[in-house]
Amino acid sequence: MTDDTSPWLVVGLGNPGGSYAGNRHNVGFMVADLLAERMGARFKAHKSRAQVVEGRVGPPGPASRRVVVAKPMSFMNLSGGPVTALRDFYKVPVGHVVAVHDELDIDYGALRLKIGGGDNGHNGLKSITKSLGADYCRVRFGIGRPPGRMDVAAFVLKDFSAAERRELDYFVDRAADAVETLIVDGLERAQGTYNS
Numbered sequence: 001m002t003d004d005t006s007p008w009l010v011v012g013l014g015n016p017g018g019s020y021a022g023n024r025h026n027v028g029f030m031v032a033d034l035l036a037e038r039m040g041a042r043f044k045a046h047k048s049r050a051q052v053v054e055g056r057v058g059p060p061g062p063a064s065r066r067v068v069v070a071k072p073m074s075f076m077n078l079s080g081g082p083v084t085a086l087r088d089f090y091k092v093p094v095g096h097v098v099a100v101h102d103e104l105d106i107d108y109g110a111l112r113l114k115i116g117g118g119d120n121g122h123n124g125l126k127s128i129t130k131s132l133g134a135d136y137c138r139v140r141f142g143i144g145r146p147p148g149r150m151d152v153a154a155f156v157l158k159d160f161s162a163a164e165r166r167e168l169d170y171f172v173d174r175a176a177d178a179v180e181t182l183i184v185d186g187l188e189r190a191q192g193t194y195n196s
Contacts, residue, residue, distance in 0.1 A: 106142030
């Protein structure tokens, strides 16, 4: 059971380094960057092998929530280590951990929010689940399936297409809104609004 005073940990999943920055697999980083921008804060290196920003989301006053936004710097398939270290350091209940990640089985730009479940072959989730168990929240950002016979690994490590980039800012903005709604108003309300 979690209480309202416990902090939240929002983890944007991605791979560190400029060569990965625009990849579909890095959409979690993109959402984390926008959340940090909204908080008016800059990422700082943390001993957990992550970059973090601390702030609050929600209306000013007692309804606002303390939030740590993080980008693991360990590469996607090793995300569990930094996430567990951050969870322990900030004393975050597992139910207050939110992973924001790309999702192949959802159409581009669509969102699905849930708690628990499998990893659907996503190495970042696999690593986090191995470390934390499965009972954390997920904000799944649809990237769609690769065209034709393109290899899935090649597809997720490619940049968004020119056509996709035209709408990318809007979808990232919407995903950041969904994260904030989840934290302030709860999962059910966020699902009702954003599960397209």
